[in-house]
Amino acid sequence: MRVVVQKYGGSSVSTAEKMRAVAAKVVGARRRGHPVVVVVSAMGDSTDDLLELARQVGPGLSPRELDMLLATGETVSAALLGLAVQALGEKAVALSAGQCGIITNDVHSNARILEVRPGRIQRELAGGAVVVVPGFQGVTERQEITTLGRGGSDTSAVAIAAALGAECCEIYTDVEAVFSADPRLVPEAVALRELGAGEMQELAWHGAQVLKAEAVEFASTNGVAVVVRPAHADGAGTLVSPATAESDGYRPRRPEVAGVAGRKDVVRLRLQASALCGTRRDEIFAAVSKYDLIFGSLSDADGGGELFLSNLEIADPEVFAAEFAPRFGRAVELTDGLGAVSLVGFGLGSRPSALLDALRILEEGRVPLVKSFTGRESLTFVIPRPLVDESVRRLHRVFIGGREGRPRN
Numbered sequence: 001m002r003v004v005v006q007k008y009g010g011s012s013v014s015t016a017e018k019m020r021a022v023a024a025k026v027v028g029a030r031r032r033g034h035p036v037v038v039v040v041s042a043m044g045d046s047t048d049d050l051l052e053l054a055r056q057v058g059p060g061l062s063p064r065e066l067d068m069l070l071a072t073g074e075t076v077s078a079a080l081l082g083l084a085v086q087a088l089g090e091k092a093v094a095l096s097a098g099q100c101g102i103i104t105n106d107v108h109s110n111a112r113i114l115e116v117r118p119g120r121i122q123r124e125l126a127g128g129a130v131v132v133v134p135g136f137q138g139v140t141e142r143q144e145i146t147t148l149g150r151g152g153s154d155t156s157a158v159a160i161a162a163a164l165g166a167e168c169c170e171i172y173t174d175v176e177a178v179f180s181a182d183p184r185l186v187p188e189a190v191a192l193r194e195l196g197a198g199e200m201q202e203l204a205w206h207g208a209q210v211l212k213a214e215a216v217e218f219a220s221t222n223g224v225a226v227v228v229r230p231a232h233a234d235g236a237g238t239l240v241s242p243a244t245a246e247s248d249g250y251r252p253r254r255p256e257v258a259g260v261a262g263r264k265d266v267v268r269l270r271l272q273a274s275a276l277c278g279t280r281r282d283e284i285f286a287a288v289s290k291y292d293l294i295f296g297s298l299s300d301a302d303g304g305g306e307l308f309l310s311n312l313e314i315a316d317p318e319v320f321a322a323e324f325a326p327r328f329g330r331a332v333e334l335t336d337g338l339g340a341v342s343l344v345g346f347g348l349g350s351r352p353s354a355l356l357d358a359l360r361i362l363e364e365g366r367v368p369l370v371k372s373f374t375g376r377e378s379l380t381f382v383i384p385r386p387l388v389d390e391s392v393r394r395l396h397r398v399f400i401g402g403r404e405g406r407p408r409n
Contacts, residue, residue, distance in 0.1 A: 002167035003125065004029055007039040007135065007157035011174040012231035013077050014044030021232055022172075023084035026130055030090055035125040037164065039135045039157040040081055042073025047136075051315065061315045063108035063290075067137075067147045071097075074134030074153065082132045092130040095120060097137040097145075102156065104138035104146045107290045110313040111146035113138060113155060113218070116163035133160060149292070150312045151212030158215045162222035169224050171211060172231035178203070178210050178238040180259040181396045185389055189396065192238055192258060199258045199344055200226075200240045202378040206342035207263030216240060257345040257354075257399040262388040265310045266294060266338035267317070268370070269324075273303030275331035284328060294340070295373050295380075306371070308382060311336070338370060339388035342380040343395060349374040358395060365394050 006026065013019050022038075030036045050069055054061055075096065082094035101117030124131045135153025138146050148155055154171060161169035175183065177191040178200065195203075197220035205213035210228055219226050220242040229237035275284055276298065291309045298305035311317045317336065325334040348354055355372075358379055362369060370382040383391060 002034075003037060003161075003164045004034040004168065004170065005037045005039065005157055005161040005164065005166045006170045006172060007153055008041065008081075008172045008231055009153070009174065010041040010044050010046070010077075012172055013040055013081065016080075018232065019043075019077075019080055019084050020087075023081060023088055025172075025231075026081075026085055027088045027090050030130055034167075037121060037125070037131045037133060037160055037166075038081060039133045039153055039160065040074060040077040041135050041153040042070075043077050043080075046073040046076070055316060059316065059319060063315075064144065066315060067108045067145050070147050071134070071137040071145050074136045078132045078134040082130075085130050085132070090130055091128050092132060093124050094132040094134075095124070097134055097156075098139040098143060100131075100133050100160070102138035102159065104140060104148070106140045106142075106144065106146070108144075108146055109315070110149040110290050110292065111138060111140075112214075113148070113159045116159050118160065118163045121160070121164065148214075149212075151209070151215070154212040154215035155218055158219045158222075158224055158226065161224050162218065166224065169219065169226050171226060171228045173210055173228060174231060175210060176230050176233070176235050176237070178208070178228050178240075178259075180257075180400050181261070181392055182208070185262075186260075186393055186396050188401070189259075190400070193236060194239045194241065195258060196346065197240055197242050198377050199346060202342070202344040202375065203259050203261050206340065206344065206378060206380060207261035208259065211240070257343050257348065259344050260341065260392050260396045260399065261344060262339060262341045262392040263310075264339040264385045264388050265312045266340055266382060266385070267309045267311050267314075267321075268335040268338055268382070269307040269309065270333040270335070271298075271305045271307065272331045272333075275328065276303070276305065280328065280331060284332060287324065287327070295371070295382075308338075308340075308371070337385050338382055339385040340380055340382045341388055341391040341395060342378050343399060344378045346377055349376050349378055354399075355379055357398070361394055361398055362391060365391060367391055 078094040082092045085092035103114050104111035135156040158169050179189040181189040183189045201213050201216040204211045223242050226240040295308040314320045367387050373380045
């Protein structure tokens with residue numbers, strides 16, 4: 001039988017009791033005859049706890065040493081789950097990212113997987129073992145430990161599934177499925193039983209935390225089906241299909257709003273024309289190169305531009321803000337305290353009426369608009385961070401309302 005890759009998030013393994021429950025689910029899959037690889041995140045909030053501990057040690061955190069520290073959270077989870085599987089009578093082996101052959105570039109704190117060399121995993125599977133892998137981490141060609149950024153365990157799981165030709169990649173989380181909005185924020189949000197990879201990638205990129213956007217892109221590129229399921233309950237979950245128009249699995253999507261997402265990690269860098277000349281331009285881009293660029297525009301009428309960055313991989317955003325702007329003088333203006341709200345749906349970005357309706361809804365809520373962007377399957381509005389949650393609720397109420405959950409076809 002083909003390999004099954006399962007991934008469990010931090011909330012799913014946050015206690016010893018939950019760890020044992022996950023082990024029972026893993027053993028169940030193994031005893032149905034599947035070779036099983038399990039990817040785990042750090043337990044609960046341990047990554048945040050480690051980061052806070054590092055901040056207490058002192059300012060000016062070294063990205064290399066920070067990666068060594070944060071990677072220990074997933075290593076602990078992998079070892080404990082391996083022990084829990086063994087306690088149920090099944091053979092299991094916990095490996096490090098290096099032993100699994102997860103090779104990344106050399107960008108600390110926000111690395112990208114370049115390839116997976118699965119030889120060790122395949123040998124352990126052939127010997128009948130459940131293989132437990134720490135997510136969120138990899139190694140460079142020079143064996144330096146790197147981490148993949150928030151949600152990086154999703155990418156680890158999908159990359160391993162692709163390398164092994166797995167039957168699917170199962171993402172187990174603390175929610176029933178992918179919803180039309182965060183159900184903790186919008187109680188009337190509906191479960192989406194199927195999504196195209198494009199829609200899921202947009203939802204993830206714009207703030208839906210159930211999957212990392214990079215993982216969805218990796219899955220779609222490599223033809224890996226992803227299923228999002230509840231970790232400690234039964235349920236069909238959400239199928240994220242990598243199908244394209246050329247594949248047998250393709251089914252057209254209706255041009256409706258699939259979901260509304262919000263994010264609160266936006267930092268704007270407004271660049272004067274002088275910032276985009278010569279060596280200063282290169283220095284500015286080098287200073288932000290390891291952070292995720294959410295949006296960018298370099299063709300303003302005054303010759304300047306704007307960069308909208310995520311602050312999630314900035315170890316200390318306050319220190320970053322205090323040091324960055326003075327470094328480049330008046331050439332760069334930094335604005336923190338921003339967020340974004342997005343509508344996502346198949347072909348949505350090509351519908352001017354949807355853009356107009358969304359703008360009217362935000363205006364009615366007296367929401368100041370900093371910037372707007374359109375993509376093929378999304379409409380995004382950069383707004384003040386404190387107004388993100390209410391804007392998500394308002395847009396969901398108008399565009400989706402109480403629509404019943406149903407398969408999308």
